[in-house]
Amino acid sequence: MNYDIHQDSIKIAVIGGSRIEGDSKVYDIARKVGQHIAKRKAILVCGGLTGVMEAACRGAKDEGGLTIGILPSTESSTANQWVDIKIPTGLGYARNALVVLSADSVIAIDGAEGTLSEIGYALTYAKPLVGLNTWEIKPCKALDVPAMTTADTPREAVDMALGLLDKNRL
Amino acid sequence: MNYDIHQDSIKIAVIGGSRIEGDSKVYDIARKVGQHIAKRKAILVCGGLTGVMEAACRGAKDEGGLTIGILPSTESSTANQWVDIKIPTGLGYARNALVVLSADSVIAIDGAEGTLSEIGYALTYAKPLVGLNTWEIKPCKALDVPAMTTADTPREAVDMALGLLDKNRL
């Protein structure tokens, strides 16, 4: 497949749990987020595994987008089948820092415990962060920027992820 | 100084921000947590820097305890002066995963963004986690265990960190 990649291609990370047992609604939301990312010509970055990560990659491929999976294991074969560029790290969950760092902005969807560490990294690295039905977090003290912006729909999440980025760049 | 170290010495991680500007109350709380950890003959693990980390190390040294600092940089000299064993990692904030992994249980105090990533790792690695005036978090779905137990005082936080551990071991 052919991809148009530029030096200034935007990368959006989708973070979320690897297990979304029986929850086809979460799968659909993540897939739609992936679709909108690809429609906007952004590159999708994620942890490369199952669940939310798989759904988002699949959505991006529905629309001919490019996907990058930053994997916890040393084996490329652990990636879901919709990952184009596999980066096996062998770092376990410490790779969560890299998923966030590799992206320009971050969308959190649903998510178990690991997702919370990624939300923490998005805030640490001052990446624009949009939440879609994910952890609610409340800081114990004032932060320099709002902890997380909340979206209601997949399209809105992607719009916000790109919009916050433009704002950062001004 | 002499330390009594056993194969089964308990390690407790204290996580919290490196900046607690002008907030002597947070410093005092963290220092007291360090004191109680040392009194209970546990080893203190932390990120080795300033703020909550420094206060906790200092408290542990008040009571003759041993302290381990897992540092983000490659330089031992970045550790606060109350760190006995310095582990420079060069990993940046990815070292947050190691602070949590190295401990048997975790106490979160105050904290900015990085602390949230460590809370996420404590949950990911199923370490007993006690919060003391820190981030409030609410999962978007049922987890296997409560996300975080909350303590009201330094002594209670350490009691809980050890108590939850005993419970896990049964």
Add this chain to the structure above:
Amino acid sequence: MNYDIHQDSIKIAVIGGSRIEGDSKVYDIARKVGQHIAKRKAILVCGGLTGVMEAACRGAKDEGGLTIGILPSTESSTANQWVDIKIPTGLGYARNALVVLSADSVIAIDGAEGTLSEIGYALTYAKPLVGLNTWEIKPCKALDVPAMTTADTPREAVDMALGLLDKNRL
């Protein structure tokens, strides 16, 4: 620019030092290696910085190839200008493990100390390893596979990197 990327696109890592002061011969060799990698439709992976890494990326771009840079810092802006996909890791030299892991086979060119760690990782992870005017290494005991295959020219190095891979896959 448009790239044809497949699930089974081969990735070849080029490892080598960031400083090749005044040594235009090394720069030329690395650039030619990059050119041959792109001509063979493989993706170039490297550490993303200057010196051998830059020359190899530049060579790949001469021939319209795709380049991935796995960076030690947290900043995409540290990549040389011929890196298409920037993966900032914040891991410092620990990222050397990831450069090797992300590739199917590895070509070592020239190189200072860091390159030796990457040669060690290529052997550790059993990646086909081709040396081109690089460290000479002699194990203290018998290994399962030859430590390193040596090439005489850029073209031969790329041929060997691909050939050893085919052999591994049989």
Add this chain to the structure above:
Amino acid sequence: MNYDIHQDSIKIAVIGGSRIEGDSKVYDIARKVGQHIAKRKAILVCGGLTGVMEAACRGAKDEGGLTIGILPSTESSTANQWVDIKIPTGLGYARNALVVLSADSVIAIDGAEGTLSEIGYALTYAKPLVGLNTWEIKPCKALDVPAMTTADTPREAVDMALGLLDKNRL
């Protein structure tokens, strides 16, 4: 057991393979290195596993020394029984960088592929490096310092590791 630990306690890393099948001579050498490290009141750092790492830890414990094991896995239980302070990293072989970084000087004994990556890191981070029947390495160009100093006996290796350190500190 009681340990006298100071802020300026020297840490020496012993690097070497996890498998030394049937080679009791290598085991004996590594154990003696550990003994001499403890006799000189230095703290032993290693990768915490079997083979050379185990032998060195055991030797240090023969003489009442303190041992630190920086483990590739997330599980403390993977440490050999002579490790006092276990640092599970979950980083796989990327933890090799940390073993070297945590020490003031490095002794390489025997060793398979992973040891070569650690030799590379010792050179990268400019740690005094002493080899004892290990990889022979020859740089392709002049380095700022000799690549590796070679010792003939365990005692000499430890003397050199400490002596080179004193020289660095002047």
